[in-house]
Amino acid sequence: MTGQFDLNEDQLAIQDMARKFTADRITPFAAKWDEEHHYPIDVWKAAGELGFGAIYVSEEMGGIGLGRLEAALIMEAMAYGCPATSAYISIHNMAAWMIDTFGGDELKARYLPEMVSMEKIASYCLTEPGSGSDAAALKTTARLDGDHYVINGTKQFISGGGVNDVYVVMVRTGGDGPKGISCLVVDKDTPGLSFGAPEKKLGWNASPTAQVVFDNVKVPVANRVGEEGDGFKFAMAGLDGGRINIGACSLGGAQRCLDEAVQYVKDRSQFGKAIAEFQNTQFTLADMATDLEAARALLYLAATKVTAGSPDKSRFSAMAKKLASDSGSEIVDKALQMFGGYGYLRDYPIERFWRDLRVHRILEGTNEVMRMIIGRDLLK
Ligand code: FAD
Ligand code: 2MC
Known part of the structure; x- marks a missing residue:
């Protein structure tokens, strides 16, 4: 730069x-x-x-x-x-x-x-079994009972579920749709809170994922974040930044695989020469580096827009997450191909990055939802 x-x-x-x-x-x-x-x-x-x-x-x-x-x-x-x-x-x-x-x-x-200090680690609980992309359709209820809410329902795919100490949970305190949603903070040891078995996943194995189940979980009204009915906006505002970070995680993973590939093609010989000498190898590396820099430039721009609170920050965050996670996956896949059969082995790091980056196109809003956010903003 x-x-x-x-x-x-x-x-x-x-x-x-x-x-x-x-x-x-x-x-x-x-x-x-x-x-x-x-x-x-x-x-x-x-x-x-x-x-x-x-x-x-x-x-x-x-x-x-x-x-x-x-x-x-x-x-x-x-x-x-x-x-x-x-x-x-x-x-x-x-x-x-x-x-x-x-x-x-x-x-x-x-x-x-x-x-x-990260003595206590927090989870973000939006997704439910019946509502993933359509997050505002969530059904977990929080019924007001004196100075407490009583929560019932199930959250799906929660990162840190069962391990983390604090759960920031989007719940329904009002009618249907986004305006009926509030945000509550729930401690892990609250009676009635339980967790599903850790999900068996393609990647992200260093990050536990589990259902979080609420069975008459009582939390003080004082644990509500902001006002009743504002929870969905808070959740979406959180994701404006989260999506930048997920995109950044794709950039970091893709950069690592590009660096590994550059080294590998110099070391590996076939047909009497380093595979780096084949024009196909050079062109592929060129595409990987170009796509990575393009995604990085957009992501850094989007990040500055979120910091500044720009009116178009959510659109830019969605564009950056989509481009970085799509490009990241493609770059890692190309690196894996360059490693030949060795790329498929756990002896080398590429297959782990391939598995880990794949989910960035799904979570914190699928890349189809990112296109929905971008398209809606363009047409509003
Ligand atoms: P669905 O919404 O059922 O989508 C299925 C397919 O339909 C997708 O391809 C989607 O893009 C497409 N689709 C849906 N609607 C439309 C539309 N209108 N137009 C076009 N295509 C559409 N959630 C949390 O709240 N907290 C977490 O910590 C968390 N961690 C996760 C960790 C992992 C490893 C995974 C896999 C998921 C995690 N999630 C978490 C959930 C994640 O955000 C959801 O999986 C994601 O939002 C998609 O929801 P879904 O899986 O229900 O898919
Ligand atoms: N910041 C602040 N407010 C926002 C916002 C944002 N980025 N986006 C939407 N809102 C407001 C919006 O302004 C509206 O309020 P008002 O009517 O007062 O103007 C309200 O929220 C409802 O917004 P929409 O009408 O756009 O809601 P809709 O239901 O049509 O769809 C959609 C919103 C599809 C964009 C949202 O449901 C979504 O992002 N879905 C994907 C779900 C998702 O990303 N899940 C990630 C889970 S976390 C995870 O995966 C982890 C790994 C942690």
Whole structure:
């Protein structure tokens, strides 16, 4: 990046810190975490010490108060080692930001100190068995009973479900549609809260996914984030940033596979020469690098728009997530092809990235939903 597109000194410093953290604490262990379905809680805590649990939580509440570009740089750097771990930390950041931005002082004081340090890790619970893309159709109810809500229903595919300490949950307190939705914070040990078995997944094995089941779960009204009926907007605002981060995780994973491929094609010979000498190899690398830089440029722009609160931030966030996750998957797939049969083996990291990046086209809104958001905004 040059001229007006340079990262400033602070941004370069945070990127450098995240890269060092990744090289020391993530990259050497990521294949083992994937293999053993291990959730590296010690690493999350270490990330918390660097402020990575509260990247865009206000400094007043103990966060490091940075913007969304800085968050993207951190997520991209960590995904170079393990996209699943990076994305897990992103989800925690999204939940912490929602409490910080929309919660009252008392709620913030109760939850944020331990979330900032990542002593307590949070999940974001929107999806249900019957409502994925059509998130506003959610059916989990929260009935007001004196100074408590009583929650009943099931959340599906919840990252950190059964492991995390805090659940930021979108529930129905009113009528049908988005305006009947509120946002509640629920502790893991609340009676009536239970979890499904960890889902068996194609990738993201370092990030647990499970159903979260509410059976007459009582939570104080004081655990509501903001006003009744505003929960859907909070959830969507959280995703404006979350989608940038998921895209950044795709960029980091794709960059890693591109770097691995560049090295591999120089080392591997066939027909008496390095496979790097075949024009097909060079053209493919060229396409991978071009697509990666294009996706990165859009993502960094979208991140600055979310920081600035631009009117078109949601559209740009959706465009960036779509492009970065589609391009990321394609780049990793091309890298895998360049590795030939070895790319298919767990001896090399490419197949893990291939599996991990695939889901970025589905979660935090499928790429079809991203196109819906973009198209609607263009036509409004
Ligand atoms: P559906 O909504 O049933 O979609 C099925 C297909 O139909 C998709 O291809 C979709 O794009 C398409 N489709 C649907 N509607 C339209 C339309 N109008 N136009 C065109 N195409 C359409 N959710 C959480 O709340 N919290 C989490 O922490 C979380 N973590 C996850 C972790 C993993 C590993 C996974 C796989 C999912 C996670 N999710 C989480 C859920 C995720 O957000 C949903 O899977 C996603 O939003 C899609 O919902 P669905 O799976 O119900 O698919
Ligand atoms: N910021 C603030 N408010 C927003 C918003 C945003 N980005 N997007 C929508 N809203 C508001 C919107 O303005 C409207 O309020 P009002 O009527 O007062 O203007 C309200 O929310 C309802 O919006 P829509 O009318 O657009 O709602 P609709 O039901 O038509 O669809 C859609 C919204 C499809 C975009 C949404 O349901 C969606 O994003 N679906 C995908 C679900 C998703 O992303 N799930 C991710 C789960 S988390 C995950 O996967 C993890 C891994 C953590």
